[in-house]
Amino acid sequence: MTGAAALDIRIDRKTFRMPANGGSRVAIEGLALSVPAAQFLCIVGPSGCGKTTLMNLIARLDREAEGTVQLSDGTPVESARIAYMFQTPRLLPWLSVRDNVRIVLDQAEGAEGRAEALLRQMELGDSLDDFPNRLSGGMQRRVALARAFVTEPQLLLLDEPFVSLDLPVGNRLRGLLLDLWRARPTTVVFVTHDLREAIYLADRIVFLSRGPSKVILDETVGLTRPRDVEDPAIDRFRIDLLERHSSLLHGLAGASGDQTPGAVQ
Amino acid sequence: MSRSESAPAGTRAGLSAPWLRLASFVLLIAVWEASAVLAQSRVLPDPWRVALTFWDHLLHGSLLWDLGITLLRVIAAFVLAMICGTALGIVMGQRKQVDVILDGWLILFLNIPALVTIILCYVWFGLTEVAAILAVALNKFPNVVVTIREGTRALDRELLEVAAVFRVDRRRTFTQFFLPQLYPYLMVSARSGIALIWKIVLVVELLGRSDGIGFQIGIFFQMFDIAGLLAYTLAFVIVMLFIEIGLVEPMERHMTRWRK
Numbered sequence: 001m002t003g004a005a006a007l008d009i010r011i012d013r014k015t016f017r018m019p020a021n022g023g024s025r026v027a028i029e030g031l032a033l034s035v036p037a038a039q040f041l042c043i044v045g046p047s048g049c050g051k052t053t054l055m056n057l058i059a060r061l062d063r064e065a066e067g068t069v070q071l072s073d074g075t076p077v078e079s080a081r082i083a084y085m086f087q088t089p090r091l092l093p094w095l096s097v098r099d100n101v102r103i104v105l106d107q108a109e110g111a112e113g114r115a116e117a118l119l120r121q122m123e124l125g126d127s128l129d130d131f132p133n134r135l136s137g138g139m140q141r142r143v144a145l146a147r148a149f150v151t152e153p154q155l156l157l158l159d160e161p162f163v164s165l166d167l168p169v170g171n172r173l174r175g176l177l178l179d180l181w182r183a184r185p186t187t188v189v190f191v192t193h194d195l196r197e198a199i200y201l202a203d204r205i206v207f208l209s210r211g212p213s214k215v216i217l218d219e220t221v222g223l224t225r226p227r228d229v230e231d232p233a234i235d236r237f238r239i240d241l242l243e244r245h246s247s248l249l250h251g252l253a254g255a256s257g258d259q260t261p262g263a264v265q
Numbered sequence: 266m267s268r269s270e271s272a273p274a275g276t277r278a279g280l281s282a283p284w285l286r287l288a289s290f291v292l293l294i295a296v297w298e299a300s301a302v303l304a305q306s307r308v309l310p311d312p313w314r315v316a317l318t319f320w321d322h323l324l325h326g327s328l329l330w331d332l333g334i335t336l337l338r339v340i341a342a343f344v345l346a347m348i349c350g351t352a353l354g355i356v357m358g359q360r361k362q363v364d365v366i367l368d369g370w371l372i373l374f375l376n377i378p379a380l381v382t383i384i385l386c387y388v389w390f391g392l393t394e395v396a397a398i399l400a401v402a403l404n405k406f407p408n409v410v411v412t413i414r415e416g417t418r419a420l421d422r423e424l425l426e427v428a429a430v431f432r433v434d435r436r437r438t439f440t441q442f443f444l445p446q447l448y449p450y451l452m453v454s455a456r457s458g459i460a461l462i463w464k465i466v467l468v469v470e471l472l473g474r475s476d477g478i479g480f481q482i483g484i485f486f487q488m489f490d491i492a493g494l495l496a497y498t499l500a501f502v503i504v505m506l507f508i509e510i511g512l513v514e515p516m517e518r519h520m521t522r523w524r525k
Contacts, residue, residue, distance in 0.1 A: 059430050060430075061426050061429060061430060082430055082431075083430070083431065084427075084430040084431075086423070086426075086427075088423070090423055090424060090426075090427050092424060092427075092441065092442065092445070093523050093524075094445045094448075094520075094523045095441065095523075103433060103437065103441055104427075104431035104433060131522075131523040132523075133523060133524065147431075151431065
């Protein structure tokens, strides 16, 4: 099975039990989202709004919610090859760089060479036999990115993968991600709270409200590709967006152009 | 870890760690020799006598045979206790209900004296090899369960999520994502296990076997042959030392090489 997956997400209600007081907290409510095949979608929302919760629901790491996550043809999302890059690299410290990437491949595929080729392409050829602890934070992210791409996923999930990196290292990884994505088109859902990053990367940005989260704005990014991180058009797009929706990044739809009045609290 | 801490201390004193170890060992022998000379008693032979007795038993006695048979019992009981203890420890660490049900039993077993387990095994299963090995393994088993349960509770769920999302098969999830997280706990279990087991094996042999180090020590006791007793003890301690240095330590180094 090749090609990118088109995704239909409908979370009616996702609650967490609060062990402290025995009550429960609604994390997501009435969130509907369709992602066409091979689209690069960024999800932007304030911290703690339930972005990671949403990603775990899409990845099916968490299955306890009212609603469905499925492919557009109605098959369960599990029938697609999924890759997930987490906020921390989550590499296995006892495996070498090479084995960390190889471990997610089926042994039957004879894909021994594929992991190595990808790592070399990502300039990790000199570190194949190193353990992750010896690598810098940026290099560990690169290994995690290689692991995400090596399976040629039909759906790629990234949850603030470049957070806590300094700007040049982060930008290099963002560029690398776009290069890889262009070479191996796949559907991408990328979570971030950095609007600039989202505009640089995405075809489309979806903004979430504060918890319980739902979609408050759905914006297409029409900038041409390939893009340059330094391109002033990115900042112009950002400023324009924030002028139209001033409290967007606080999880509130702006006063003007408010598409979902119900979200204003 | 202790080695890296003691090394700088050794250089400060002008002696490296291995030489200090040797010096302290020589001191021990000297204290022994001095005590034996002062006591002039048959029940405290000097080191030289013990060494001669050791040599004599090695060449003309059954020392090697006894050593071998005891070692086999140690290995059998160790493997049995480790495998069963690890399996139950994992289950109890993962399943809350099983843990609640079996926790009381575990505390009970932890507090049954070794001697009682040994006697009961012999009484119920006869003075057989199986009963002997079972008695030893049963003494170690609850400790393994407790340690591995602790390790299983401390597992990093985030790494297991990686395996789940990338659909790594069950076998590799277990061997590459799960088990390596338990290595430190397995090593602790194995180390304390070997130390505990070989001491209990001697008691088991003393009470119900007709060969092995423990059985011979019983004979020496009856004949008041302290030189023989010490010779046998030394032989076994040396073997266990080699197991520690030649087997356990390299294994541990291999398993933790990624930490450097």
